[in-house]
Amino acid sequence: MNNSAMSTVELDVNGKRKAVVVRHADTLLDVLRVKLGLTGAKPGCGNGDCGACAVLVDDEPMHSCHMLAVEAAGKRVTTIEGLQGTALQQAFVDHWAVQCGYCTSGMIVASHGLLLRHPNPDEATVNEWLSSNLCRCTGYEEIKQAVLSVARSVGQAGGTTP
Amino acid sequence: MIPFDFEYCKPATVGEALKTFRDLQAAGKRVCYYGGGTEFISLARLGSVTTAAVIDLKGIPECLTLSENDQHVLIGAAASLTQIAEYRAYPLLSDHCRRIADHTSRNRITIGGNLAGVIEYREAVLPLLVSDAQVVVARGEGMETVSIHDIFKGTLLIGAGEFIIQLLVPRSEANLPYVSLKKTRHSKVDYPLVSIAASKKDGRIRLAVSGVCRYPFRYPPLEDEVNAANRSPLERAERAAARLPEPAVNDAFGSRDYRLFLLRHAIADTIRQLEGA
Ligand SMILES: Cc1cc2nc3c(=O)[nH]c(=O)nc-3n(C[C@H](O)[C@H](O)[C@H](O)COP(=O)(O)OP(=O)(O)OC[C@H]3O[C@@H](n4cnc5c(N)ncnc54)[C@H](O)[C@@H]3O)c2cc1C
Ligand code: FES
Ligand code: FES
Numbered sequence: 001m002n003n004s005a006m007s008t009v010e011l012d013v014n015g016k017r018k019a020v021v022v023r024h025a026d027t028l029l030d031v032l033r034v035k036l037g038l039t040g041a042k043p044g045c046g047n048g049d050c051g052a053c054a055v056l057v058d059d060e061p062m063h064s065c066h067m068l069a070v071e072a073a074g075k076r077v078t079t080i081e082g083l084q085g086t087a088l089q090q091a092f093v094d095h096w097a098v099q100c101g102y103c104t105s106g107m108i109v110a111s112h113g114l115l116l117r118h119p120n121p122d123e124a125t126v127n128e129w130l131s132s133n134l135c136r137c138t139g140y141e142e143i144k145q146a147v148l149s150v151a152r153s154v155g156q157a158g159g160t161t162p
Numbered sequence: 163m164i165p166f167d168f169e170y171c172k173p174a175t176v177g178e179a180l181k182t183f184r185d186l187q188a189a190g191k192r193v194c195y196y197g198g199g200t201e202f203i204s205l206a207r208l209g210s211v212t213t214a215a216v217i218d219l220k221g222i223p224e225c226l227t228l229s230e231n232d233q234h235v236l237i238g239a240a241a242s243l244t245q246i247a248e249y250r251a252y253p254l255l256s257d258h259c260r261r262i263a264d265h266t267s268r269n270r271i272t273i274g275g276n277l278a279g280v281i282e283y284r285e286a287v288l289p290l291l292v293s294d295a296q297v298v299v300a301r302g303e304g305m306e307t308v309s310i311h312d313i314f315k316g317t318l319l320i321g322a323g324e325f326i327i328q329l330l331v332p333r334s335e336a337n338l339p340y341v342s343l344k345k346t347r348h349s350k351v352d353y354p355l356v357s358i359a360a361s362k363k364d365g366r367i368r369l370a371v372s373g374v375c376r377y378p379f380r381y382p383p384l385e386d387e388v389n390a391a392n393r394s395p396l397e398r399a400e401r402a403a404a405r406l407p408e409p410a411v412n413d414a415f416g417s418r419d420y421r422l423f424l425l426r427h428a429i430a431d432t433i434r435q436l437e438g439a
Binding site for chain 1: 163166168169170198199203204206207215218220244263266267269351
């Protein structure tokens, strides 16, 4: 379907192809949550300030509240639902990097993007990337330690999967 | 949710973008160019901006380029701030873009959007003012190249239907000694109280400022004070900070006195770094 206000777009979300009818005015966040039932990306500020809505688009973190769904056509979208069972998810549990959990999906998604790009990041790089994600519960330290622990174990194993 | 509908167009050429704009406008529609879309989506959600169509510039190869030719470093207007931060052909621009917003936002924000948007800081323009960059503008049926000083006077002066295609930085300006500096209220990620981009060429410091007045500027009387002979860096900085194009902003983010205090010290630090004092 294509008219001046809507189109059918082919989205690749967590490795699955979906044909979705979207309003051009729909943000990627709206479409993931409302049309695809993927509620892991959270609505927070809606303004690019908090990072709760982060997803990976072609492996780069993006605020899905600040991107139109129609722009994601032909790109690979990874949400927190696509990162189940990863070492990073377990590290967040092990390091008590979760309290209320509202920021957690955005934190894990952004950290996953970071480790894909920088498998062995220094602390400054972790700080720079995670400055996009606000947490009102933890002190950030546990989150940073969780990310660095995975970086270290990936580095030791010589692997590439965070 | 954005409370109104619009057409979404993604032209592949400059000519197609200009024609799409003209055709939609002739049909009585309000049209908006679209870079990273971050400002558009925030304002549209609030109903502060409405449009019947957006024209996404990210399908035009010239708008995405990051390259060099004999004379210039070419920066596509739809390149993201992250891409520019990583493309280090003009390190002052790379470093200054890296201080704008946060990492994930920089993956979306484009340099064209930063220059053309309503948020007044427009920090990416500072290195362009300092390097006397040229701007390639889509205009009429084609493109024109104009000096940044003619097209940017606090805000971008382009007509309806026109858009920025590229920024051209002279190669002779791209690898000079430079300073990129930003002071915020408290966190690293914030709008600037003072943002400075400066370089030094033929013994003279060139310097542009954002955050202090209501718009970014490079102002010759201020620059003359920065370069005055036989005075200490702090004396020169104090005299320079007294030569603003308009009074400093005084608001809840920073009082006028505080902004001027930061500006004086930021200019003095810039002079010391560039003169190796
Ligand atoms: C979280 C966050 C933090 C920020 N922090 C800073 C900061 O520290 N410093 C700072 O300077 N700014 C900051 N900004 C502001 C940001 O740089 C501007 O809002 C900018 O407009 C966003 O760029 P965009 O590409 O997303 O713009 P868009 O939303 O795509 O467009 C904004 C406007 O520019 C026009 N436009 C876009 N591209 C072009 C073009 N090539 N030619 C002509 N017109 C064009 C559009 O028509 C529209 O009117 C921040 C923004 C966010 C979301
Ligand atoms: S909801 Fe997207 S950044 Fe806050
Ligand atoms: S755990 Fe509650 S906001 Fe981060």
